[in-house]
Amino acid sequence: MSNVAVKDPKPQLPPAEIRRLWVSDMPKFRDHLLRLDPNSRHSRFGGGMSDDFVAHYAENCFGKGDLVFGAICDGHLVGAAELRSNEAIWAEQAPYKRHVHAEAAFSVEEDYRRRGIGEQLFRRIETAASNHGVETIEIVCMPDNIGMIRLAAKFKAQFTFEENAYTGRLTARRPTAFTMLNEVAHDVADFTAAIFDMQLRALTGHVP
Secondary structure, X not given: OXXXXXXXXXXXXOOOEEEEEOHHHHHHHHHHHXXXXXXXXXXXXXXXXXXXXXXXXXXXXXXXXXXXXXXXEOOEEEXXXXXXXXXXXXXXXXXXXXXXXXXXXXXXXXXXXXXXXXHHHHHHHHHHHHHOOEEEEEEEEOOOOHHHHHHHHHOOOEEEEEOOEEEEEEEOOXXXXXXXXXXXXXXXXXXXXXXXXXXXXXXXXXXX
């Protein structure tokens, strides 16, 4: 009989729910960023930022030029994707205009990587960018962030080395009636989920 130890595979986790985050979700988003391990925090922010910096950053991520999506697994926010622009307006009633530029950023907690969460978040970001007139999406990452570079490359992002960091750029596809209606449906469902979650936290006393 062989005495070779068999390494246990990663435990099975429930699939992540990908949805848009709203202001009421800010505490979950903040706590997710604060839970990032030191290497992940360095990759996400380009340096070892303090907890105060990260918390302040999260509190300012839900303005009119910001769009945030989250990956929720078993009630916990374990990944996030941000699309930020000085030109785009994410309100559904905003006039559509092309040639807008936006910057995307991603974060997934260590225990939830290599499960397709980053790719799901990227697809939501790409669709939202397309529907709101964003033509060019930029992703800035550190040279050692191989995972992010590989993920963006799947979506045909072209990277160049600029000022000690890599910048990937990809052109968002033009929207269709289907993609725009689909996003509206997603937003309604996501907003309802956020309200339900906020009420649940209030009932259980988990209000920050």
